[in-house]
Amino acid sequence: MPAPARTSRDAIVEAARALLEEDGLDAVVMSAVAERVGVRGPSLYKHVADRSALIRAVGDVVTADLRATLDRAMSTGDAAADLRALALAYRAFVRANPNGYGLLFAHLEPALQADPTAVADLGRPIVAAVTRLIGRDGPEALEAARTLVAWAHGFVSMELAGGFRLGGDLDAAYATGIELILAGISERASPASG
Secondary structure, eight states, rough: OOOOOOHHHHHHHHHHHHHHHHHOOGGGHHHHHHHTTTTTTTHHHHOOHHHHHHHHHHHHHHHHHHHHHHHOOOOOOOOHHHHHHHHHHHHHHHHHHHHHHHHHOOOOOOGGGGOOHHHHHHTTTHHHHHHHTTOOOOOHHHHHHHHHHHHHHHHHHHHHHTOOOSSSOOHHHHHHHHHHHHHHHHOOTTTTTT
């Protein structure tokens, strides 16, 4: 009779994710993960093929968590309110998971990258909300959504790096930025939608 499993793939991926957040990608090594879940290193290979597969799995979990966060934010049915909520949820997620989020945009060899289709799909809720706000689908909605994401990504990246050195209330600055972006997007609304 085989011995009972002392860990699971989910526990291994969660331990790797915790190491990533605590100490960065270089800390995600099989021996450290094994120690974290309380097994010997070779036991991990029953659940993940190698370090590359483990890092890819972490990226996939981060992607799924971010997508669930964005989907939950779209709950009001009002496009502008949903975009505000999306932007706030995005910032909160990145601040809570800076290294995991960074993993999604790092220049990694393909074997380490999260599922590129799932990462690309992260933008779908944003494009959908922008489409509702401007009243039409197409390139203009995609361009506006990309602008919002690029601004939010840039803001939070600068915030995490300590790049805002002039002082002031960053929460208020972020809220103001959201309103400025939404005002610009709203100006593109078709007459029937506004």
